[in-house]
Amino acid sequence: MLSQPSHINILAIESSCDDTAAAVLQNGNVLSNVVSSQLIHELYGGVVPELASRAHQQSIVPVVELALKKSGLNLNQLQAIAFTKGPGLIGSLMVGSSFAKSLAYALNIPLIGVHHMEAHVLAHFIPEPKPSFPFLCLTVSGGHTQIVRMDDYFSFEIIGKTIDDAAGEAFDKSAKLLGLPYPGGPLIDKYAQAGKVSFKFSQPQIPDLDFSFSGLKTNILYFLQKEVKQNENFVSENLPDICASIQDAIIKHLMKKLIIASDQTGIKNIALAGGVSANSGLRNAILQTGIEKQWQTFIPPFEFCTDNAAMVGITAHYKFLAQQFEPADTAPLARF
C-alpha cells in the first residue's frame, strides 16, 4: 500500500464551519482548491450557502468531484485522504470526516486528520516564499485570534489568544453598531480607506500576549450613543472617520501584542493567516512594522487565508511524510 509512490497525491476535505471545501495536492503542490460558496456561485450565481451540516451534506460530493476533475487525477491515483478533525461545529465536521473515512476505507489508503488552526498556519507552506522555522503566526478570523509559535511542522504552541471576541468579530460587531450589514468587517475597511483616525477608543489592557475586544466594542457603543444624542446624523456624517478610528484601534491592539511576541521570543519571521488578513490596514501595519523591525513577513494569497482545503492538504502532506495517520475508529472533535 505504501510502497514508495512516485507522487504523493492527497485529497483534502475541510468542513469545520460554513463552507465545504476540497483540494488535491501533489507533492505539496496545489492542483485544485475548491470551496462550496465559489462552486455554488459558479453554478447558480451569487447564492451564499447557509451555515448547516445539511449544506455540507449537499455540497460534499459535488465539491470533491470538482476538485478531482480540476486536478486531472482520479480516485485511484490518491495516496491518502485528509480531513479536518476539529475544532468546529460537530455536525459539520461529521460530514467531512465520515466522507473521508468512507473514501479512505473504500480505496484502502491512509486517512489523515488535521487540526484546523494548525492548517491555517501551515498554509504558509503552500506558496513561495515559505517561512523558515521558528516563526510566529498571527491568525485572525471571525472565530479566532491567536499568536502561534511554530518551531517545526508539528511543533505548535499558542502563545497568545483572545479571551473574549475574535478580531474579525470585533470588526463585524462594530459594523453592526454603525448600522452596516453583516458581515460588515470588509465594509469598515472600505470606508476606513477614505477616512482619518479622528476618534480615540480606549486600548484593551490585557496582560501577556492575550487579546480582548469585548471592552472595545462596549467603548464604541458608548461613544456612538453619546455622539448620536448630540447629533442624530453623527454616524452618516462621519462614517469614514469612525471606520478609520475603529480599524486603527483593532489593529493597534493586534500589532502591540505581535510586536511584544516578537521582542520576547526574538523571532523575526512573522506570518499572517486567517480571513482578517484581507484587511488592508492590517496588511499595511504588518508590512510597515516589518520594515521598521527588520521582520521577514509572510502574507499568503487570500484564497489560502480563509477556510480552505488546500491548507488541510499541505498539513496532511507533511503528516504523510511523517507517517502520522488516523486509526479506523477516529472521530471528529468539536473541541480539539
Place this chain on the structure above:
Amino acid sequence: MIYNLAELPLAANYLIENAKSHKLWCFHGEMGVGKTTLIKELLLQLGVQDLVSSPSFSIVNEYKTQDGKSIYHFDFYRIKSVEEVYDLGFEMYFDSGNLCLIEWPEKIDEILENETCLTITLSLSQEKRQLTIA
C-alpha cells in the same frame, strides 16, 4: 438588580441562585451590554476552567465543568434563518439535560416558543447594567 463590572460576581451568583431547575437560559440585550461577559463569570462560578470566548462565529461552544459535565454556550447572532438551527441539530444540545446558555435567543423565537426557558434581560442603565429575570 443593577451591577457594575466589579459587581459581576454578585450578578452571576444572583442568577445561579434564582435559576431554579431551568436548563435553557436565554440572554436578551443589545450588543455591547455585557451578555458574554456575564456568561464568562457564570461559567467560572459553575466550575468551568476552560477559556471562555465568544461563540458568535462558531455558533456553539462546549465547555466542561470540573466534575465533567458539559455546558453549551450558544450565540445565534449570525443565524439568517431558523432552518439553520434545525440543521445544526439543536435538539441534541437542548434535550441533553445539560445547561444551555443562549445569546441572541430572539433569532430562534420559533424554536424557543416550545421550550421552557429562563428569560434574562440585560440593559444599560447609565454606566451600569440592569439585570432582570423572568
